[in-house]
Amino acid sequence: MLTLKFIQENKDEVIQRLKIKNFDAAGIVDEIINLDNQRKATQVEVETFQAEMNGLSKKIGELFKSGKAAEANEAKARTGELKENIKGLDAKLSEITSQLDEQLVQLPNLPNEIVPPGKGEDDNVVVKSGGEMPVLNNAVPHWDLIKKYDIIDFELGTKITGAGFPVYKGKGARLQRALINFFLDEADKAGYEEVLPPLLVNEDSGFGTGQLPDKEGQMYHATADNLYLIPTAEVPVTNLYRDVILKGSELPIRNCAYSACFRREAGSWGAHVRGLNRLHQFDKVEIVQVAHPTKSYEILDAMVAHVQTIVEKLELPWRLLRLCGGDISFTSALTYDYEVYSAAQERWLEVSSVSNFENYQANRLKLRFKEEGEKKAQLAHTLNGSALALPRIMAAILENNQCAEGIRIPKVLVPYTGFDIIN
RNA sequence: GGAGAGAUGGCAGAGUGGUCGAAUGCGGUGGUCUUGAAAACCAUUGUACCGCGAGGUACCGGGGGUUCGAAUCCCUCUCUCUCCGCCA
Incomplete structure (x- = not known):
């Protein structure tokens, strides 16, 4: 399949060149670019929460180790919410990713410039x-x-x-x-x-x-x-x-x-x-x-x-x-x-x-x-x-x-x- | 088909809940030394995504679960090995 990077950077060229294969790519290409942008945004979001969760977990571990169980349990309170957020965003991310893959495999390869036009x-x-x-x-x-x-x-x-x-x-x-x-x-x-x-x-x-x-x-x-x-x-x-x-x-x-x-x-x-x-x-x-x-x-x-x-x-x-x-x-x-x-x-x-x-x-x-x-x-x-x-x-x-x-x-x-x- | 064991970086192989992207050895790369090479010594050495960068995130066969936290515990799938059976 075509690489996402190439599609993102050469949208018009992709659509233009696929016309030689009698393939109208305009709709799919837009969909792909849209999904890819959503993917990136969602990924950034989920990773932000994950980073916070990782930091928090580390802190809780240290607190338990130094015997501050009460403080540790207090810190735990916030993890539930984080967990929910991560879970939801993860699901969203994999949904977007599978939609994106589904679209990507539908795009044919670009024909070389010397491929002659024709029906059959x-x-x-x-x-x-x-x-x-x-x-x-x-x-x-x-x-x-x-x-x-x-x-x-x-x-x-x-x-x-x-x-x-x-x-x-x-x-x-x-x-x-x-x-x-x-x-x-x-x-x-x-x-x-x-x-x-x-x-x-x-x-x-x-x-x-x-x-x-x-x-x-x-x-x-x-x-x-x-x-x-x-x-x-x-x-x-x-x-x-x-x-x-x-x-x-x-x-x-x-x-x-x-x-x-x-x-x-x-x-x-x-x-x-x-x-x-x-x-x-x-x-x-x-x-x-x-x-x-x-x-x-x-x-x-x-x-x-x-x-x-x-x-x-x-x-x-x-x-x-x-x-x-x-x-x-x-x-x-x-x-x-x-x-x-x-x-x-x-x-x-x-x-x-x-x-x-x-x-x-x-x-x-x-x-x-x-x-x-x-x-x-x-x-x-x-x-x-x-x-x-x-x-x-x-x-x-x-x-x-x-x-x-x-x-x-x-x-x-x-x-x-x-x-x-x-x- | 039956019984058991296992799957960790290029390879070998440690690691049974936090400081583990992960010890150690080998291999690779760069360097020091050498006329050159070897040896020795020093350094470095996975992939992908986001970010100008600093950095962040994910990945220890695949998927799911428990937990604040999983290479490590549980479930499941796949594969590999050993023994038995069958067999070109």
Whole structure:
């Protein structure tokens, strides 16, 4: 969330910049500033009483010790009133604070200046593109190819779990594992330290990265233990650094992680979500960085470049989008998406999303760093990106590489799969 | 799942009602000494909020209670450890 200090000092800028996200912040910002002022006033009031109470208590203690019990008991008379005042003001303070928090979490992150205006995905800006568009006759979509070669089985998944939980079989399973290992090796080569995180997280973690409270319905919730199945490894990996004060010299922190991801996707089924295009469970390799605020945009560029090298090694036609204000997420300041072209579906598929959250997540996480010799800790910046999400990569590989003999495996993957064709 | 023990500063670890934001040791930082380093010695070393400042307030796992006063007593939750059971 945005810091109170920033909102207080830049009220008009906050309202102005959130218009790019099509968010009318005027009411909330006023409410926040009002509540914050009330909070301060109430705090000063309660602390004044507390100071008096502390002094009085000390005095009573001394009186008892020196045997002046009568005087001590006399002094006690005033404490009752003080206690009542403190109790009342405390209640008021926590009421104000919770109202303030409630308002604060409703404010999205400010978009970076270069985020283009727009309502939705049609307004995203193509930054660049590359790779060769495949030329195919009568291209078969992947949902038919997977049946033809018996490598992914949706019906079986439906039987044991439900729609959107496919079973990967034989060379399909092997290809899936190959992609995971390839992505992890690429991340490792680029300097990201691998972690293998839990797939379920607690409420604090969900709040830290911004899934809670706003996107609660998107996550599977194990209610018996109040744990959430992760929608992305971003959640556990970024939360590794919750409530942490790093040394300036430790930045940037770079992690990568493979995980299964779980998304309820409530209400988002419809056109264009056949086959692997949208699943409830899928695999992804995620890259996460914790950065110095002055370096985060440089790092965002490096992360984008990393994703591009992977897509290029897989010989897929790609394009890079800068998301517009209407399509960028609640918590992000700037997001780039990579899409690959799917020949049989004749459309672009999003396979990666790389974002800079600046200090928005860090403020929730209390993720700070302290520069050598400095007294005060400051909020770090967090970033993450998919490198990459598997299902649509799988779809694109199957569709684009189909030929009379079967499906060719991209050269870089052959050492991982142990075969060069699916037939 | 059953029984018991415990949770204190970066770490270890004292502290069972007031003088405790908290002994001591280690670690960190600055300094003295040294050609340099080590050792030794001296100093310093948590976070947040309010305040120009002096200073004030809160925090000893979380929440609540008793009391003029709680790290310390009570209730509750969470977590950790030990033993037993079960088990990949």
